[in-house]
Amino acid sequence: MxxxxxxxxxxxxxxxxxxxxxxxxxxxxxxxxxxxxxxxVSVQDNSMLVIDLERQIVDRAPNDPFQDLDIPGFPQQKTIGLDNITESLSKAIHDDRIKGIYLKLSAVNGGMASVEEIRNALIAFKDSCDKPVYAYGDSYDQKSYYLATVADQVILHPLGTVDFRGLGGELMFYTKALEKLGVEMQIVRHGKFKAAVEPFMLEKMSEENREQRLVYMGSLWNHMLNGISGERSIPVEQLNTLADEVQTFKQGNKAVESGLVDAAKYKDEVLDDLREITGIAKKKGVPIISATSYAGVPVKGAEKSFSRNKIAVIYASGDIGMSMGSGAAIIGDEVGKEIRKVRQDSSYKAIVFRVNSPGGSVFDSEVIWREVKLAAEEKTVVVSFGDVAASGGYYISCAADQIVAQPNTITGSIGIFGMIPNMGELLNKKLGITTDVVKTNKNSDLLSTTRPMTAYERDLMQETIESGYDLFISHVAEGRGMTKEQVDEIGQGRVWSGENAKEIGLVDEFGGLQDAINLAAEIEGLENYRTVSLPEQLDPFQQLLKTGSDNVRARFLKNELGEKYKYYEYLKKTSSMEGIFARMPYDLNIY
Structure with a gap:
């Protein structure tokens, strides 16, 4: 033994x-x-700067060299930073080694406001130099085509198509399915437009929800059409006719005939075009450099001199208060700490707060709002909206001095809701599981999920929601110089486009992150300054080890599930929800 x-x-x-x-x-x-x-990284003479948007577009490039390494057992979801793209385009203006921009646009893995920011940066590039922008796609969806139209040449594969048919959206409703399962969703909300809960209480969209979707989708579509019309010289009426006829299945030459693209070419012909642009002899390879690599290359004439004056650019991306391992999240204490450190540091003259969030926890939103408010009392604070800054995303922004958004940013959704499932029938009648309770006080088993809410509990919940909504609109009214009644009129959980939001006073200016930085510098009267991106990023090994096994598992799942990973992430987020939430009714994807 x-x-x-x-x-x-x-x-x-x-x-x-x-x-x-x-x-x-x-x-x-x-x-x-x-x-x-x-x-x-070295840049060869006669190079093309390649912007490949099949990678997921994020606001800030991660400090993660592993994503470009093919390490067995460590698959990566590749990303590209919006900051890298805009910085690369700005540098390329002054770099004689770069002869033009090559847009690879078979797909664009990012939101409409990100596309708008890239598109505006490309327009600025064209206005500042005589270097061509060349776009090619095996096919184009509506988002990638909108971006492609800014190019000097828009090229399509002969068997490719332009998916051009207008914007539409479909919601799924679970009410009858839940009835069959014996689950009742007990809903408490404020805001007739707070449609996040409608799939659990209705069988079709409410008239209010249908109205808000038509208004903001119409705004997005009209903005897209005007942009395409301006670059392609096709009247908006004709574009709408083409969309009604559906271009999705019309290949190469048909797209040329309609004027949507300039030519239908095979890849070898595209390479010949790039050789002509760069002056490279036939059959020789075209020197290229990616935006990710080029962003870190020093370029004479594009570098700013050192300055003691700093503008902090604080990034906040993801759901508020819900950390999902490797996924982006906005944690109240963490973001609040970054804002507080900058507020207390006299070398920082202004703060630009980059917000890209559909909302989340009211508690975490309040923590961040407080720090933004305190900072705005001492320094200039300008908020830059990304693809979405709605509900809690707007909550944490409203105390700023100025708010800058793209016309196609999704924002608003000023409202609050709570959902308590009652699974008593599922457990008792369907599965034969019974429950019993022991309690010391009348309401010790408050908000049990195995029985209906009592009248007292429902009143208590509604009072909490009403109090939270009143606090929300009070913050917005104070920050935007409006009355609570005015905010309530445009609130009620209603979602707006950035264009609509500017009309009703929720947004001050149109523009991207650099526009917000320029505005902050202008308000402070700064001619010489430098930007500091916060929070500081982890070094590569910390990035790898972050959240341990959860991070590794998420990497595997992202690799295996691809685009479908988001549905897994939704399920995880839903199961982790606690407390009262101010969140956009849904996630909006445009193709």
Missing amino acids: KDFFKYVLATVVGMAAISIIGLLLLFMTIGILVSTTEKK
Whole structure:
């Protein structure tokens, strides 16, 4: 028996030692791979700057060299930073080595406001130099086509199509399914437009929800049409006719005939065009450099001199108060701490708060709002909206001095809701599971999910929601110089486009992040300044180890599920929801 335990102990120790050695070897291997990728990037003469938007567009490029490494067992979801794209385009204006921009646009994995920001940066590029912008797509969806139209040449594969048919959206309603399962969703809300709960209480859209969707979708579509019309010289009426006829299945030459694209070409012909632009001899490879790589390259004439005056650019992306391992999230204490540090540092002259969020926890939103308000009392605070800044995303922004958004940003949704499921029938009648309770006080089992809410509980919940909504509109009224009645009239959970929001006073100016930075500098009278992006990013190894096994599992799932990963993420978020939420009714994707 003594020998048995000795051998068992030796085996355990041996396995532990092998695991530690294996982990060390893994880190050494990764370190070697990372060091090979950190070599200085060189730009060849006669190069094309390539912007490939099949990668997921994020506001800020991650400090994650692993995403470009094909390490067995560590698949990566590749991203591209909006900051890298705009910085690269700004530098390329002054760089004689860059002969033009090549847009790879078979797909655009980002939101409409991000597309607008890139499109505006490309227009600025064209206005500042005589270098061409060349767009090619195997096919174009409506979002990628909108971006492509800014190019000097829009090229399509002969068998490719332009998916041009207008905007539409479909909602799924679960009321009857829940009835069959024996689940009742007990809903408390303020705001007739707060449609997040409608799938659980109705069988079709309410008239209010239908109205708000038609208004903001019409705004987005008209803005897109005007942009396309301006670049392609096709009247808006004709574009609407083409959309009504549906261009989705009309290949290459048909798209040329309609004027949507300039030519239908195979890839070898596209390469010949790029050789002509760069002056490269036939059959030779065209030198290219990606926006991600080029963003870190110093370019003479594009570098700003050092300044002691700093503008903080604080990024807040994701759902508020819901951390999902590797996913983007806005945690109240963490973001609040960053704002507080900048407020207390005299070297920072202004704050630009970049918000890209559909909302989330009211508590975390309040924590951030308080810090923004305190900061705005001491420094200039300008908020820059990304693709979406709605509900809690607007809550954390409304105390700023100025709000800058794109016309196709999704915002508003000023409202609050709560949902308590009653699964008593499912458990008792469907599954045969019964429950019992012991309590010391009358309401000790408050908000149980195995029975209906009592009248007292419902009144208590409604009072909490009403109080939260009153606080929300009070913050907006104070920050925007409006009365509570005015905010309530445009609130009620209603979603607006950035264009609509400017008309009703929720937004001050149109523009992207750089426009917000320029505005902050102008308000402060700064001619020389530098920007500092916050929070500080983790180094590569910290990035890898962040949240441990959860992060690794998420990487695998993202690789396996691709676009469908978002549905898994929705389920995880829903199961983790606690407390009262101020969140946009749905996530909006345009194709």
